[in-house]
Amino acid sequence: MTQPIRLVINGASGRMGRALLALIREDGRFDLVSALVSKSSVHNGAPVFPELPSLLRYSHEWDAITADVVIDFSGLDGLAAALGFCAAHDAALVTGTTGIDATLQAKLDEASQRIPLLHATNFSLGVAVLKRLLREAAAALPDWDLEIIEAHHNRKEDAPSGTALTLGHAAADARGTTLAKDAVYAREGRPGARRSGSIGFAVVRGGDVVGEHTALLLGQGERVELSHRATDRSIFARGALEAAAWLTGRKPGSYDIDDMLKARVSG
Numbered sequence: 129m130t131q132p133i134r135l136v137i138n139g140a141s142g143r144m145g146r147a148l149l150a151l152i153r154e155d156g157r158f159d160l161v162s163a164l165v166s167k168s169s170v171h172n173g174a175p176v177f178p179e180l181p182s183l184l185r186y187s188h189e190w191d192a193i194t195a196d197v198v199i200d201f202s203g204l205d206g207l208a209a210a211l212g213f214c215a216a217h218d219a220a221l222v223t224g225t226t227g228i229d230a231t232l233q234a235k236l237d238e239a240s241q242r243i244p245l246l247h248a249t250n251f252s253l254g255v256a257v258l259k260r261l262l263r264e265a266a267a268a269l270p271d272w273d274l275e276i277i278e279a280h281h282n283r284k285e286d287a288p289s290g291t292a293l294t295l296g297h298a299a300a301d302a303r304g305t306t307l308a309k310d311a312v313y314a315r316e317g318r319p320g321a322r323r324s325g326s327i328g329f330a331v332v333r334g335g336d337v338v339g340e341h342t343a344l345l346l347g348q349g350e351r352v353e354l355s356h357r358a359t360d361r362s363i364f365a366r367g368a369l370e371a372a373a374w375l376t377g378r379k380p381g382s383y384d385i386d387d388m389l390k391a392r393v394s395g
């Protein structure tokens with residue numbers, strides 16, 4: 129019998145952390161060895177599964193952990209700590225944290241030469257398909273105006289969402305350009321007529337919206353709208369657990385969710 133994968137959840141008390149904990153109880157592939165929170169967290173020391181005969185408590189201590197894989201949904205400081213642990217202990221790292229800056233991205237790239245690392249801005253299957261459809265539509269309609277609209281709950285800290293940026297990069301790439309060259313992130317006052325070839329972003333924040341993304345391709349007299357609506361965070365949590373099972377034991381490298389889905393299809 130194979131041993132369960134020793135798993136750490138980093139950011140365990142958050143919206144995504146809780147969605148992961150709800151699934152992990154029923155998932156025999158994993159042994160949850162640690163549920164990590166920040167040093168200042170009110171959850172430190174509290175039982176993770178109060179209703180179960182489990183001794184696991186929320187902690188901020190990485191020191192005594194032995195693990196095969198870390199799933200991180202914590203934020204920039206938490207991700208940096210998870211990366212330090214994984215690099216020092218040859219553990220795999222799955223992260224869904226968004227809003228990553230250039231400095232942390234460089235550290236992720238460097239560490240992926242030594243450990244398997246999968247970063248996805250969105251773990252839903254529907255968004256993976258939306259990205260493919262958008263690539264195709266953006267290339268097939270190169271002269272149509274492209275705008276990406278996203279909506280999220282009122283606690284979200286980064287904007288545009290990681291998913292909106294990933295969709296933007298995919299569309300830009302399909303048109304032979306880059307977001308660095310063609311993205312427009314804000315319009316106010318009198319920005320003037322729309323620059324042909326630009327890729328616009330619009331952000332909505334409010335209430336408890338789980339995550340909604342629409343790519344609008346606007347032509348003369350017609351438009352194409354490609355949309356995805358997440359209504360339950362468990363879709364992201366399930367995707368992250370699949371990624372953790374898939375990534376554990378793989379050779380070092382920087383993987384994305386398409387690598388996992390392609391490998392699944394080709395067996």
Ligand SMILES: NC(=O)C1=CN([C@@H]2O[C@H](COP(=O)(O)OP(=O)(O)OC[C@H]3O[C@@H](n4cnc5c(N)ncnc54)[C@H](OP(=O)(O)O)[C@@H]3O)[C@@H](O)[C@H]2O)C=CC1
Binds near residue numbers: 143167202226250
């Ligand atoms: N890729 C995807 O599919 C998805 C990505 N996300 C992204 O995941 C991230 C988290 O989202 P969400 O769960 O909504 O955010 P939350 O704010 O709800 O959760 C993050 C948790 O991380 C904990 N935390 C903060 N600092 C640290 C630290 N240094 N070490 C360990 N834990 C820490 C905090 O808990 P405490 O205060 O108790 O320490 C906090 O509750 C965001 O970047 C979001 O954009 C979200 C959904 C899906």
Ligand SMILES: O=C(O)C1=N[C@H](C(=O)O)C[C@H](O)C1
Binds near residue numbers: 290292338339
């Ligand atoms: O913060 C969130 O909630 C989400 N963040 C991700 C993003 O920035 O794209 C994914 C999902 O939309 C939920």
